[in-house]
């Protein structure tokens with residue numbers, strides 16, 4: 200279980216971007232994190248994972264996150280990533296091995312097999328020796344998922360993984376994540392396409408600075424909760440919103 204206790208964050212010390220968000224998630228699960236632009240979804244993850252300063256604490260199976268870092272993987276928003284960094288696809292995926300390796304340890308043959316296996320899972324094995332800068336957005340996203348796979352993390356956080364990627368990549372990634380769930384992992388996905396919410400997520404976290412709702416999707420994906428988070432203008436194209 201992962202428990203977030205009073206997670207808060209402020210960038211200027213005056214305005215709260217995230218305020219006292221508390222909830223727990225039992226694995227396995229695929230959890231959607233939704234809310235309007237600027238609601239603090241990314242900030243919540245960064246503060247909860249101690250990537251930025253903030254208040255509150257996160258525990259993994261009762262232990263402070265600092266002691267269980269290897270079990271947590273995070274893929275930041277694409278806009279935060281430097282694609283021009285000169286490394287190959289294989290090297291990029293192998294970075295997932297580093298939480299368990301000291302920097303002076305060599306990557307072994309067995310490690311490279313893990314990398315190859317992960318690349319095969321995301322259907323990117325032919326791209327192993329390409330530079331990451333040569334990939335499409337969807338291909339790159341698949342590489343980042345492969346990196347979390349070699350890390351073998353139990354809790355995986357993905358910030359808007361489907362932005363600007365093609366339907367095939369989205370489907371490949373969702374199938375892979377369902378497989379991760381079957382292995383007992385919990386996957387958190389910041390997502391903005393509300394029409395896919397019911398199909399993709401077992402549980403939902405609805406945020407707008409504060410926690411508006413958290414629970415099984417069929418209980419939380421309601422008009423009342425969405426109006427509270429997004430205001431009255433919310434429109435869910437093709438999706439079913441419960442009363």
Ligand SMILES: Nc1ncnc2c1ncn2[C@@H]1O[C@H](COP(=O)(O)OP(=O)(O)OP(=O)(O)O)[C@@H](O)[C@H]1O
Nearest residue numbers: 210211216234235236237238239240241242243391
């Ligand atoms: N590095 C930063 N410095 C200052 N303010 C920031 C920074 N990052 C985010 N903010 C502000 O914090 C608030 C929450 O932003 P955040 O990016 O967490 O929202 P979000 O829900 O992920 O938004 P989106 O859906 O648009 O990605 C916003 O008001 C944003 O302008």
